[in-house]
Amino acid sequence: MSTRRYVVGKAADLADGEKMAVEVGGRSIAIFNVEGRYYGLLNRCPHRGADLCAGRFLPRVTAAVPGEYHYDTEHTFLVCPWHGWEFDVTTGQSYFDPVGMRGRPYKVDVESGATIAGMQPGPLRAETVSVQVEDDYLVVDLRPQRPQRAQSARTEKQETV
Amino acid sequence: MITPTRPALIEPVVDRAGREALWTGSVIDVDVHAQVPSAETLFPYLAQQWVDWCTERNWKQPQGPLSHYPPNSPRTCRPQWRPADGRTPASDVDLLRRHVLDPWDVDRAILNCYYGIDSIRQPDWHNAMAGAVNDWLIEEWLNKDSRLRASMVLPARDPASMIREIERVGSHPGIVQVLLPVRTDALWGRRMFFPVFEAMAEHGLVAGLHYGGTADGVPSTTGYPSYFIEEYAAEWQAFGSQITSMVAEGLFRVAPDLRVSVLEGGFLWLPAWGWRMNKDWKGLRREVPWLTEPPFDLVRRHFRFSTAPTEAGPTPLLEKAIGWLRSEDLLMFATDYPHAHDDDLAQLLSAMPESMRAKTMAENARSWYRL
Ligand code: FES
Numbered sequence: 001m002s003t004r005r006y007v008v009g010k011a012a013d014l015a016d017g018e019k020m021a022v023e024v025g026g027r028s029i030a031i032f033n034v035e036g037r038y039y040g041l042l043n044r045c046p047h048r049g050a051d052l053c054a055g056r057f058l059p060r061v062t063a064a065v066p067g068e069y070h071y072d073t074e075h076t077f078l079v080c081p082w083h084g085w086e087f088d089v090t091t092g093q094s095y096f097d098p099v100g101m102r103g104r105p106y107k108v109d110v111e112s113g114a115t116i117a118g119m120q121p122g123p124l125r126a127e128t129v130s131v132q133v134e135d136d137y138l139v140v141d142l143r144p145q146r147p148q149r150a151q152s153a154r155t156e157k158q159e160t161v
Numbered sequence: 162m163i164t165p166t167r168p169a170l171i172e173p174v175v176d177r178a179g180r181e182a183l184w185t186g187s188v189i190d191v192d193v194h195a196q197v198p199s200a201e202t203l204f205p206y207l208a209q210q211w212v213d214w215c216t217e218r219n220w221k222q223p224q225g226p227l228s229h230y231p232p233n234s235p236r237t238c239r240p241q242w243r244p245a246d247g248r249t250p251a252s253d254v255d256l257l258r259r260h261v262l263d264p265w266d267v268d269r270a271i272l273n274c275y276y277g278i279d280s281i282r283q284p285d286w287h288n289a290m291a292g293a294v295n296d297w298l299i300e301e302w303l304n305k306d307s308r309l310r311a312s313m314v315l316p317a318r319d320p321a322s323m324i325r326e327i328e329r330v331g332s333h334p335g336i337v338q339v340l341l342p343v344r345t346d347a348l349w350g351r352r353m354f355f356p357v358f359e360a361m362a363e364h365g366l367v368a369g370l371h372y373g374g375t376a377d378g379v380p381s382t383t384g385y386p387s388y389f390i391e392e393y394a395a396e397w398q399a400f401g402s403q404i405t406s407m408v409a410e411g412l413f414r415v416a417p418d419l420r421v422s423v424l425e426g427g428f429l430w431l432p433a434w435g436w437r438m439n440k441d442w443k444g445l446r447r448e449v450p451w452l453t454e455p456p457f458d459l460v461r462r463h464f465r466f467s468t469a470p471t472e473a474g475p476t477p478l479l480e481k482a483i484g485w486l487r488s489e490d491l492l493m494f495a496t497d498y499p500h501a502h503d504d505d506l507a508q509l510l511s512a513m514p515e516s517m518r519a520k521t522m523a524e525n526a527r528s529w530y531r532l
Contacts, residue, residue, distance in 0.1 A: 062450050063411075063450040065414045067352075083443070085444055086446075086447070
C-alpha cells in the first residue's frame with residue numbers, strides 16, 4: 001500500500017450529506033459523503049481559493065427554455081461559498097467549463113480497520129483495540145487520479161474572456 | 162485597397178473622391194434615416210378617420226424626436242446635409258441619393274425611420290400611424306431606389322398589434338428589419354414580447370435596436386437628466402440594459418434564429434459588458450438556467466453593431482478595444498445620415514486588422530441582412 005494513502009477518520013463519523021476538511025500530506029482536503037459514497041476535493045476553489053468545504057450542495061437546475069425548469073434534486077452541485085461557481089463533486093468539474101475549470105478530486109476509500117491497522121500515518125491511526133479495528137475508516141488517496149472525461153455534453157473549451 | 166491614413170478624414174466624406182481616398186472596396190451603410198417631414202405627408206396612407214383625427218387635434222408630429230434631438234444641436238445634422246431651403250433633413254430620397262448613396266457609392270443602404278409614434282397612446286391611431294409610416298417608406302423610398310432596404314416600424318406598445326403589422330408588411334422584399342426603439346416601458350427581453358420576436362424570426366427580419374423611445378420614458382436608468390449632453394453621452398446604457406435583458410431572459414432559446422442589430426448604440430462598451438456578464442454568469446446562472454453558454458458568446462452570434470457613433474479614443478487604445486471584441490464579424494459600417502457624430506472612419510479602419518476592414522464596410526452587413 002502506497003504511503004500516499006492516509007487514514008483520515010472513521011466512516012461512521014461522516015453521515016450522509018455531511019462534509020469535513022482534513023489536513024493531510026500538507027494540504028487541506030474536503031471530504032463529502034454523498035448518499036453513502038465518499039468523495040474528496042482539494043479544499044481550495046480553483047477560482048480564488050475559497051474553502052470548498054464551506055460550500056453548499058444545491059440541486060442541479062437546468063432549463064431548455066425560459067420558465068421550464070428541471071429542478072433535479074437527485075443530482076446536486078457543490079456551490080462555492082465565494083462566487084457561486086458550481087462543481088460536480090464526483091468529478092471536480094465546474095458547470096460552466098467542465099473541461100477547462102475543475103476542482104481537484106481525490107479518491108476516498110473505505111477500508112476496514114483490519115486492513116489498515118497500524119500501517120498508516122495521517123490525522124487518524126486505526127485503533128489497535130480489537131473491537132475498533134473492526135470499524136471502517138476513510139482513506140484519502142493523494143496519488144493523482146487518471147484524468148476523467150467530461151461527462152457533460154458541454155465539452156468544448158470555453159473561451160475565457 | 163489602401164491603408165487608410167489619418168489626415169484625410171476628420172472631415173466627413175461628402176464626395177466620391179473622398180470616399181475613394183478612404184476606401185475602395187464595397188460599402189453597405191446599415192443606418193441612414195428617413196425623416197417624416199410633416200403629418201400631411203402620411204395622410205395618403207391613412208384612413209380618413211385618422212386623417213381627421215390628426216387635423217381635428219391639430220396634431221403636427223410626435224413629441225419624441227423633438228425632445229430627443231434638439232433641432233439646433235450640431236449633432237442632429239451635418240451642415241452639408243441640412244437642406245438650404247429649410248426642408249426637414251433626410252426627408253426625401255433625392256437628398257439621400259445626393260448626400261450618401263451616390264458619393265459613397267453604396268451597394269445597399271438600410272433606411273431607418275424613427276418617427277416617435279410610440280409616444281402615441283391611442284392604440285388604434287398608433288397602429289394606423291405605424292402602418293402609414295411603413296407604406297410611405299415602401300412607396301416613397303424603397304420603390305424609388307433599388308439600393309435601399311428598410312426597417313419597418315411597429316406599434317410598440319401592444320404585442321398583438323406588433324405581430325399583425327409584421328404579418329402585414331414583413332414579407333415585402335425591401336423590408337429587412339424591424340425598428341425597435343431602445344427606450345421602452347418594458348425591456349424587450351420580457352416574455353410578453355417573445356411572440357413578437359418569433360414573428361420577426363419567421364419572417365427573416367432582423368430586430369433593429371435603435372436610438373429612440375417614448376417621449377415620456379425616462380432617458381436614463383435613474384430619472385431625467387438636465388442636459389442634452391447627458392442624454393447623448395449616456396444613451397449606450399439603454400442599449401446595455403436591453404441587450405442584457407434579451408440575453409438573460411432567454412429570448413434566444415425561444416427564437417434561436419433571431420438576429421439583432423444595435424444601431425446608433427456604440428460598441429466599445431461591449432467588451433466590458435461581456436466580461437462582466439461572463440464573469441457573473443459563472444456564479445449566478447442558477448437563476449437563469451436557460452442561459453447555457455457565456456453571454457458574450459451569445460452576443461457574438463446573435464448581435465451586430467453599427468459603427469456610428471464610435472467612441473474612438475487614441476488609436477493604440479482603439480486597437481486594443483477592437484481586439485477585445487474577439488470577433489471580426491460584429492461591426493457594420495453606418496453613416497447615420499443625416500446625424501453628425503463626427504466619427505473618424507479613417508482612424509477606425511486603421512485601428513482594425515486588414516481582414517476586418519472589408520467585413521466592417523460591407524460583408525458583415527451583407528450576410529447579416531442577406532443582401
Ligand atoms: S473562489 Fe470559488 S467561485 Fe470564486
